[in-house]
Amino acid sequence: MxxxxxxxxxxxxxxxxxxxxxxxxxxxxxxxxxxxxxxxxxxxxxxxxxxxxxxxxxxxxxLKYFLGIEVARSKEGIFLSQRKYVLDLLAEVGMLDCKPADTPIVQNHKLGKYPDQVPTNKERYQRLVGRLIYLSHTRPDIAYAVSVVSQFMHAPSEEHMNVVYRILRYLKSAPGRGIMFANNDHLVVEGYTDADWAGNASDRRSTSGYLTFVGGNLVTWRSKKQKVVALSKAEA
Structure with missing residues (x-):
C-alpha cells in the first residue's frame, strides 16, 4: 500500500x-x-x-456485511447494525424467547466484589462479555453496562452473570438497533462528557463517559472506570 x-x-x-x-x-x-x-x-x-x-x-x-456488521443504504444515509449477530448470540445462550428488558442495567446499581458472592462459570462469562464488547461497535446504548460487567472478568459471580443476562434481555427488545450516518450538510464537531462521582461501590472510583459527533453523527463513544480515586465531583 x-x-x-x-x-x-x-x-x-x-x-x-x-x-x-x-x-x-x-x-x-x-x-x-x-x-x-x-x-x-x-x-x-x-x-x-x-x-x-x-x-x-x-x-x-x-458493502452489505462485514465481520458481523450489517450495512444498509438509503437516501437518508448509511445505517450500521448487528442484528444477525444479536440473534445468533441470543440463540447460542438459549434466550431467543426471553422476556425483553427496558434498560441494559439497573439504575444506581451497587455491583462490585463482595466476600459472600457465589462464583459463576468464568469461561462462559468471559465469552459472553467478549461478544458484548464487540457488539458495542454499533450499540452505544449498551456501552456503560458492558464496561461495568467487563470489570469482573477475572472472578465473576452469579450476580455479575445476571447483569450480563439482563443486557441480553435488553438486546432482545430491539435486536436491529444501530447507528445512522446521515448527510447533514455540515461537519461540525461536538463533544459531550460526564462522570459520576465515587460511583463504584467497591473502590469508590468514578466512571467517565464521552460522546463525539461529527456532522451530527455519532462517531466515538466510551464508558470507562477511572484509574484513581477523585476527591471531588469537579475532579471526577
Whole structure:
C-alpha cells in the first residue's frame, strides 16, 4: 500500500489512506477481507487493478456485511447494525424467547466484589462479555453496562452473570438497533462528557463517559472506570 502512495494510519494500522486533488481513498483490511471506499472512483479502480496483480481477489460489490456488521443504504444515509449477530448470540445462550428488558442495567446499581458472592462459570462469562464488547461497535446504548460487567472478568459471580443476562434481555427488545450516518450538510464537531462521582461501590472510583459527533453523527463513544480515586465531583 505504501508503494501505491498510501499512508498507514497511526491510530489503526489496518487503515490506509490516500489524498489526491481534494479526494480521499481509504482501504481497511482484516486478515483476508478488505473494504475500499472514498470519493475518488478512478483511484479506487486503479487500486483494485493493482491489488489484483498481487493477490487473487474477488469484488463483492457494495458493502452489505462485514465481520458481523450489517450495512444498509438509503437516501437518508448509511445505517450500521448487528442484528444477525444479536440473534445468533441470543440463540447460542438459549434466550431467543426471553422476556425483553427496558434498560441494559439497573439504575444506581451497587455491583462490585463482595466476600459472600457465589462464583459463576468464568469461561462462559468471559465469552459472553467478549461478544458484548464487540457488539458495542454499533450499540452505544449498551456501552456503560458492558464496561461495568467487563470489570469482573477475572472472578465473576452469579450476580455479575445476571447483569450480563439482563443486557441480553435488553438486546432482545430491539435486536436491529444501530447507528445512522446521515448527510447533514455540515461537519461540525461536538463533544459531550460526564462522570459520576465515587460511583463504584467497591473502590469508590468514578466512571467517565464521552460522546463525539461529527456532522451530527455519532462517531466515538466510551464508558470507562477511572484509574484513581477523585476527591471531588469537579475532579471526577
Amino acid at each position: 505504501r508503494k501505491y502512495g498510501y499512508s498507514q494510519s497511526n491510530s489503526d494500522h489496518t487503515l490506509f489512506l490516500k489524498q489526491s486533488q481534494g479526494k480521499v481513498t481509504a482501504l481497511i483490511v482484516y486478515v483476508d477481507d478488505m473494504i475500499i471506499t472514498g470519493d475518488d472512483t478512478e483511484e479506487i479502480s486503479r487500486l483494485q487493478e493493482k491489488l489484483a496483480e498481487e493477490f487473487e481477489m474477488k469484488n463483492l460489490g457494495g
